[in-house]
Amino acid sequence: MELEELKTNITELLPAAAFEEGGEWLTVHVEPSAWAVFASQLRHTDSLFFDYLFCLTCVDWKTHLTMVYHLSSVKYRHNMVVKIKIDRNKPEIETVSNIWRTAEFHEREVYEMFGVQFINHPDLRLLILPDGWEGKKPLLKDFDDPVNMIKL
């Protein structure tokens, strides 16, 4: 589907969606509260059919965190990016692991690296970090490790 057509379809689904210009793919900003329903619509609407979540990550902007979801449709070969701003002090968002199974691992990684709580995630535990890891989350900008060199 072409970019403009995709844009029209998304606006129909979610009139509140804000588009970001300049990216390679269609980029949509969504409110955290609207995400669970919107994600399910992206996956299950026949004309969109975003069945392949190829990247899920988070960016720490110091004032807030941004969740970034890269989606693709294997059937139609169109791609899009969904961005969701979340509160840095109490990061919380609905899980999408029930929609895209791959999100289960990716969300666990974001949980331990950024401290984002994924609501209704089936198994939100540490995946990469050692058991009993306490303290700051490694990929946040204010994380500092006095023992291991991670910065130059």
Next chain:
Amino acid sequence: MVEELGTTTEGDLIINVGPQHPATHGVLHLVITLNGETIKKVEPHLGYIHRSIEKMCESLTYRQFIYVTSRMDYLSAHINNHACALCVEKGMQIEVPERAQVIRVLMDELTRIASHELWWGAMAMDLGAFTPFFHAFRERETINDIMEETCGARLTMNYMVPGGVMADLHPDFQKRVKAFISLYRSKIKEYDEMLTGNIIFQNRMKGVGYLSPEDAISYGCSGPAARGSGVSCDIRKLYPYEVYNKVQFEEVLETAGDSFARYMVRIREMNQSVSIIEQLIDNIPEGDYQAKTKAVLKLPKGEFYTRVETARGELGVYIVSEGATTPYRIKFRSPGFSNLSALDHMARGSKLGDLVAMMGTLDLVIPDIDR
């Protein structure tokens, strides 16, 4: 996780496979719940070789960070470097000379063959066939020698740089690659005779670790792991980069979805890689091997994402730039991480002995998963 081991109240046995286990090829730790010999659950524990590459990259410049990425998927080192170079070039809008593009594709395909070689030998060894390992390593050694001549390294090449490649090809490169591929086609036939047609081997692979196309997509599988289920996902075909749209090759698809299908995808892919090399090796254009670039690279403010096809699947490089000399955030979407997430689903209900076949045909490289 010692306290978890033992027998549960339902009479299930919980065992560890790894982190030091010959069949995990690296430090992968699986906690497996068994009912008799049947697998009820596989739970990967990662992080034994986590080096925090994403965090490290935040303090490295756009020229420096590429060297770290050779250490992710060390069997696709060239292709990792390539992905990063492409992403920086996308941000800087650097035109890469055609000679460099062809060199890059040649190196990528040689890497793919070498990686599949190692997979083939190691997987056969896990299943109890010891001889294939030596055959595979004999051929892989030749590729390593060719790489060493041009790049100066055998494993972590660091050959691709933003704008092209670091140095021109060695004068003997064409001659040696041609000698290698003329011999290599007969070797693939030899592999088929030795292992593919073997009835014991087939019995251990067929019907084992079934993954449906829908599940493959949902679990984010890519590369041979997804193509074995009939999901078309070859980035080289779908979103061609460099000269991949100018060469003839076939996207290898198998539909059975079991371990044998994934095995066949890789075997057939080796043939396709040889065919790509054959088309390019006599047609390396003259010219520069590197574009003229500034000494200090500053990506404009924005976000850049590139996707390439490594030997294991889709590698994504996501750079968030704030206009500085170092990236603000980098995310590597590694193929192994997503492929591994399908293992639990695949293995449930199978016998413990079959797990080796499943892990083998997912072609897990642990540093690529942990990053």
